[in-house]
Amino acid sequence: MEIGKENSIIRAVNISYSYDSDVKALENISFNVLRGEVVTILGPNGAGKTTLLKCLLKILKPHGAIYIDGKEIQKISNKELARKIGYVPQRHHSIFAYRVIDFVLMGRAPHHTMFSLPSKSEYEKVVEILKILGISDLAHRTIAEVSGGQLQLILIARALIQEAKILLLDEPTAHLDIANELKVLSIVRSLVKKNIVEAAIMTLHDPIMAALFSDKIILLSNGVVLAYGKPEQVLATENLYKAYGIEFDVLRRNNNILVIPKKLPEI
């Protein structure tokens, strides 16, 4: 049991992971996510963001320790973990054209055995969550028929119906236009602030969006943490240069941080 961190919901202590023996994908990563926080794992392509996320989902087994809600992750069964963490994948490749309502309902799986069926009250919960996310009109369409932005909201709905405390999102806006990007990230933030989930962790590659929506940022590059803390601490010109190899101007306007490239890369 982890001591003295009552407010901590995810705690990573010195985790390292390597796919091959020589190259480390993650090295000595430590951080602490508190209840009520939106934390972004930020970094360029190949920085180790997805690897870190997979460690938090127990898909990969790193060295070091991860505590979810005070309990060491390796001691948590898949089913129990699925009740603690709702995962939103980057995209879903649909093979079968399930109706949206049936698709979201599948998020109830961690509360069932192999042989049980979802109940009517669980169906009603789905209806309620679709309403909260503003996608009730999609309920009876199939997931093959919805747009990328809508699918992202549907995947979030499926994670919410899990009734997990933590939401984990892998590049939730990677395939979205700017309007949908802002909408999805605002929804994620409001879910935490309205206490519908206790914390959200997401990976993003865009520092501008990270600045707008995060309470804390973990800046990753080549598998190590370059900076970790509040957006105004992490998003400094020298940190961003180290991560992306590009010089950025970091501006402040109305409590928001804006990150703008100083000059475009020369090709």
Place this chain on the structure above:
Amino acid sequence: MGVKDVIESILSALVPSLISSPPEAIQRIILLYRLPRIIAAALIGMALAISGAALQAMLRNPLVSPHILGVTSGAALGAALAIAFLPAYIPIELIAMVFALLAFILVFIIAWGWGRGSIISLVLSGVIVNALFSAALSLAKFLTPDPHRLASITFWLMGDIGQAAKWADIYRMALIIIPCITIVVLLRWRLNILSLGDEEARTLGVNLTLERGFCATICALMTATAVSYAGIIGWVGLLVPHIVRLTVGSDNRYVIPYTLFLGGTYMVLADDLARCLVTEVIPIGILTTLMGAPLFIYLLRRAGRVWR
């Protein structure tokens, strides 16, 4: 022989005291030939169709049929060996069943031993084992000394419900097929979750290695039983779930029960046609494929938008 004779024959067999029985010849035809044949066809159709539906869902591949598990080519090899080299008193279906299960064990070892039961490893190991057993089947045919036995092998491979249409065989088939069907029906919502793919199913708390292995074993058991008794019957396991999905949508809570119903019906009808279309009995495996292939092309054309 009319409907009245059929009903009276069955009723008088069930409750002899209540009803006067129809002429013995008619009763014998109905109770010893027609009825068992219908029940056997329905059982086999249900087993193949529901295995197909379950496997398509859990392997995320609508083009998969129960034959992917290797059991069909295993049964074929077993039957060929039994017909070619063993004395007639050893039941063909027994040897077919043994080889069918052997083939599945091989698929299981390859897929779960080295591939951790991932979708791709299961499909690939099925392909490998099928190829291996098909080659062995050709070799067995090549080495068969007696041309009459070679002809018997060929006929067996074409499929025939008649081989399984004895009450004793039906009891044995039902003993395996009915529990397996019941399990798949109970698993029907879980199949939705398994169809989401490895990563998503795992993050929804599924123990993939265990659940996919269990499900594949159940499907292999009932497919092995069906093909060991009736020979190779193609297309039912592929086609019927597709027709059902076009009608009731993709949710396996509905796909599975409807597939069960339609699979049984399709096979009974196909067997009726096989017996009545021409004076000779056409092997049912030929008929299900002849009916199935054009129907499948038509369905794929119509359904382009559903399976993207």
